[in-house]
Amino acid sequence: MSTAVPQDTPSSQAQPDGTPQAFRIGLVGYGEVGRILAEDLRAAGVAVSAYDLKLESPSSDADTMRVHAVEFGVELGASATMVATPADLVISAVTASQTLDAARAAAAGLRPGTFVLDVNSASPKAKRDAAQAVHAQGGRYVEGAVMTSVPPYRIRVPLLLGGPHASAVEPLLKQLGFAPTVGSADLGVVSATKMCRSVMIKGLEAMVIESLASARHYGVEDAVLASLKETFPGIDWEKQAAYFFQRVIQHGRRRSEEVREVAETVRDAGLTPWSAEGTAERQAWMADLAEDGVFGQRGDADFGRSPDWRTEADRLLAQIAKPKL
Known part of the structure; x- marks a missing residue:
């Protein structure tokens, strides 16, 4: 063709x-x-x-x-x-x-x-x-x-x-x-649209990982998910959480670089990018864990693809619980 x-x-x-x-x-x-x-x-x-x-x-x-x-x-x-x-x-x-x-x-x-x-x-x-x-x-x-x-x-x-x-x-x-x-x-307009959207989307990824991994540690994840479902009934939080964990494990490095650009976009608008900078750090932290093999070996068919976010959260929690040498 x-x-x-x-x-x-x-x-x-x-x-x-x-x-x-x-x-x-x-x-x-x-x-x-x-x-x-x-x-x-x-x-x-x-x-x-x-x-x-x-x-x-x-x-x-x-x-x-x-x-x-x-x-x-x-x-x-x-x-x-x-x-x-x-x-x-x-x-x-x-x-x-x-x-x-x-x-x-x-x-x-x-x-x-x-x-x-x-x-x-x-x-x-x-x-x-x-x-x-x-x-x-x-x-x-x-x-x-x-x-x-x-x-x-x-x-x-x-x-x-x-x-x-x-x-x-x-x-x-x-x-x-x-x-x-x-x-x-005009140059820059559609990129500004993308960057401002990413404050929300990439930030939500980081917040879900931080929230649910912490909830898993305390054993309150079911209660947290039930509350989220009540507040935002249109979202399947189990599937959404699994997807967020998957994407960040697989592409956290690329995402962290993007969010650093997001932070520059926010800074150029005159705001201090507290949210964007925190998101970039969380995404980079997940990328570091992925590169250290915490979530399996990159290239394997199941790398970062667990259908249940709890599997990856448990791996994450086990890693940070290890004694620091």
Whole structure:
């Protein structure tokens, strides 16, 4: 299945036989989100190349990426610059702290007019700095704010677009299978929307883990859950708690980096980010425990996937009860 390309994209230029050139996506970042996008884009017949910093060092994550690339026909590049050079569209899906570095590296290889879609969870200031780096090299930067968890929706995850090139790239993204909506022509607006939402969502994850792990310690978890159900009857707190534990165990490091960007967003608004900073610390703390093997071995099929949050809370409590050496 081939994907039609709008006439204002670089790949609409015809080959000698009159057919359009093959459309190519360059992914900078090949973690969970990058691999999901790669799978769906490859299923649509789109050529995909990818680069990730973790590919530069031996690790289980790097091994996972290489196996995945072979399975789905993704070409792995040696750098973000090399991946960006032949691309008609570059998608940046890295951790929040790498947003600007990724934009600069990709920009160095861009052809004039190439779109760069930045879906990273970074502050409005970071997005504006990234845009400046891309525009300086003749690229067309578009900030993307992913408005909910990617795995359930995959490529169809709700995506707000921002910046002066948002309207131009929207038809292309729809043809590729995305579900974009133009949020604002001004850079930073959709990222502010994402960041302010994350004060609540990522904060709720941290609060649920802290509340229920403590309740488990005191043996009052059933009473706490019953009270929560009475106050918020529309939420299945057992399932929600299990999901929060799962996501933070699996992705706490990435989440903590995002919430540090959230804190900067709050600080830029003139508020002291007490909640965001506490959330970032709790998420990073969970990431440390996960990396120490408290919740099992990363890469195992059941890692961080316990259907009952109590299993993970008990592991957490057992770890912190150990004597400090």
